Amino acid sequence: VLNNTEDPIAIERLNLMNMAKLSIKGLIESALNLGRTLDSDYAPLQQFFVVMEHCLKHGLKTKKTFLGQNKSFWGPLELVEKLTPEAGEITSVVSSWITPLGRGRAWLRLALMQKKLSDYMKTIINRKDLLSEFYEPNALMMEEEGAVIAGLLVGLNVIDANLCMKGEDLDSQVGVIDFSMYLKDGGHSSKSTEGDGQITAILDQKNYVEELNRHLSASVNNLQAKVDALEKSNTKLTEELAVANNRIITLQEEVERVKEESSYLVESSRKASRPEGTADGQVLGETRKQLKEETQLRLDVEKELEVQIGMRQEMELSMKMLEKDICEKHDALVELRQQLDDLRRLNHELSHKSQSSEASVKQKNEIIIRLEDKTNQMAATIKQLENRSKQAEKQRDLAEEANRLFKQEFGDKIESLQQQVEQLQKQRYLRECKNCRGVFCESCIANELPLPSSINPEHVCNTCYSTLLQQYASAPSTPS
Numbered sequence: 001v002l003n004n005t006e007d008p009i010a011i012e013r014l015n016l017m018n019m020a021k022l023s024i025k026g027l028i029e030s031a032l033n034l035g036r037t038l039d040s041d042y043a044p045l046q047q048f049f050v051v052m053e054h055c056l057k058h059g060l061k062t063k064k065t066f067l068g069q070n071k072s073f074w075g076p077l078e079l080v081e082k083l084t085p086e087a088g089e090i091t092s093v094v095s096s097w098i099t100p101l102g103r104g105r106a107w108l109r110l111a112l113m114q115k116k117l118s119d120y121m122k123t124i125i126n127r128k129d130l131l132s133e134f135y136e137p138n139a140l141m142m143e144e145e146g147a148v149i150a151g152l153l154v155g156l157n158v159i160d161a162n163l164c165m166k167g168e169d170l171d172s173q174v175g176v177i178d179f180s181m182y183l184k185d186g187g188h189s190s191k192s193t194e195g196d197g198q199i200t201a202i203l204d205q206k207n208y209v210e211e212l213n214r215h216l217s218a219s220v221n222n223l224q225a226k227v228d229a230l231e232k233s234n235t236k237l238t239e240e241l242a243v244a245n246n247r248i249i250t251l252q253e254e255v256e257r258v259k260e261e262s263s264y265l266v267e268s269s270r271k272a273s274r275p276e277g278t279a280d281g282q283v284l285g286e287t288r289k290q291l292k293e294e295t296q297l298r299l300d301v302e303k304e305l306e307v308q309i310g311m312r313q314e315m316e317l318s319m320k321m322l323e324k325d326i327c328e329k330h331d332a333l334v335e336l337r338q339q340l341d342d343l344r345r346l347n348h349e350l351s352h353k354s355q356s357s358e359a360s361v362k363q364k365n366e367i368i369i370r371l372e373d374k375t376n377q378m379a380a381t382i383k384q385l386e387n388r389s390k391q392a393e394k395q396r397d398l399a400e401e402a403n404r405l406f407k408q409e410f411g412d413k414i415e416s417l418q419q420q421v422e423q424l425q426k427q428r429y430l431r432e433c434k435n436c437r438g439v440f441c442e443s444c445i446a447n448e449l450p451l452p453s454s455i456n457p458e459h460v461c462n463t464c465y466s467t468l469l470q471q472y473a474s475a476p477s478t479p480s
Contacts, residue, residue: 009059009138015215016055017145019177023051024152031159038161045161049108050177055149056104059139074100076134076141077107080120083127087111087120102170109163118153125150216340223333230326234319241315244308251305258298265291434458435468 027044038045056073080087094106111117124131125146135142140149265287407414431445432438434454440461447465448457460468 012058013138013140013143013145016051016058016140017148019051020055020149021152023048024155028155028159038159038163040163047177049105052108053105054177055140055146059136059142061134061136072100072104073134074104074107076124076131077104079124079127079130083123084120087116090114097170105170109161112156112159113161113163115157117156118150121150121153122147216336216343220333220336220340223329223336227326227329227333230322230329234322234326237315237319237322241312241319244312244315248305248308248312251301251308255298255301255305258294258301262291262294262298265294431459433461433464435460435464 023044027048030044031038040046053073056076060073078091081091090107090110093110094103097103097106108117111120125141128142131141140146430439430441433440433445434451435458438461445459445461447460447462449460449465449468450457451460451468
């Protein structure tokens with residue numbers, strides 16, 4: 001965004017050049033993506049012609065006519081025919097349009113279809129001595145921005161355009177630039193709002209929208225001032241028309257009166273055709289003189305009446321054209337206000353997104369600070385654990401060393417004590433077989449049988465148990 005302290009005309013030239021760049025770039029990209037011939041209904045192509053129209057109108061000198069001030073870029077385009085004879089075909093075709101504006105618009109379309117628009121623009125830009133008749137010294141066509149735009153138009157030679165202009169109303173179309181086509185999509189930028197780069201992009205869009213908002217506000221104010229001036233002029237012309245109508249009515253009444261007086265004088269002269277003396281001759285001469293004066297006055301009145309009628313017709317025509325111009329300006333004003341509302345809404349959305357992005361970045365910075373604190377705490381804890389681990393390793397080494405020394409000093413005694421303990425445990429669980437008097441473990445002496453020496457069952461070993469069972473089985477009866 002340019003600084004407001006710079007030259008406003010230079011800002012306008014730079015903005016128009018940037019709009020032309022965006023329009024040409026978008027038109028080429030969309031045409032190549034579509035891969036087809038462009039027609040008149042293609043929106044980017046229509047916007048391209050609107051942008052070119054604004055570029056050609058920038059800095060035009062005002063020509064005063066009976067209908068008011070007039071600015072038309074058809075005059076500079078007519079120079080192409082003088083400088084490049086092959087452009088004469090276009091000039092002859094566009095002559096069917098009524099207004100210079102319609103002829104200029106048709107000329108741009110035909111030049112694009114011929115793929116000669118860039119060549120024609122370079123031709124007239126190189127002749128600034130001729131352009132100075134139509135443009136102010138600081139106009140876009142007189143500065144280097146015009147040469148840049150002419151160079152950019154070379155890229156349009158890759159586009160095939162088939163524009164049917166028969167029956168198209170190019171005289172009364174309202175050419176308003178739709179800035180929303182060149183703004184970035186807010187939905188696309190909201191997919192990821194992380195990082196400083198995206199915040200910068202949102203802020204750039206916000207600044208761009210604010211600049212467009214400022215220019216649109218200025219355009220709306222200028223158009224409103226023009227509408228007010230046209231309304232005043234319309235009121236003035238209406239009053240003049242009423243005065244002219246009254247004057248025409250008065251002149252018509254005067255003409256009727258002169259006709260009556262003339263007829264009366266003619267009758268009087270006929271009656272006095274036979275003079276009666278010198279007095280009658282004098283009266284007749286005076287009557288003829290008066291008739292001649294009245295006839296001349298009648299002719300003068302008729303001429304003035306014709307002039308007044310012509311002026312009335314011109315005023316009616318100018319009134320119609322002014323009303324049409326007011327309607328066009330009103331439509332343009334409504335469309336600009338709508339675009340201004342859209343841009344304000346978009347600016348509001350971008351402001352909210354910028355604020356939410358800043359809040360998100362602030363929140364993430366706080367989270368990062370907390371994570372850094374936790375990381376520092378974890379690092380301190382890990383360091384403490386490492387110290388404890390080192391101390392534990394030292395204690396384990398000391399314990400192992402003490403255990404080793406203990407084993408070296410008391411190892412033999414411990415082994416002998418363990419053997420004694422094992423023997424005692426074995427003796428504790430050994431039992432005597434009541435039959436063979438042998439010593440056995442509990443599992444080998446778990447069986448009980450009555451013995452000849454004892455009425456009660458006694459513990460015997462497994463071998464004695466089997467032997468005694470066989471004996472008892474072969475014996476005829478049990479001993480008493």
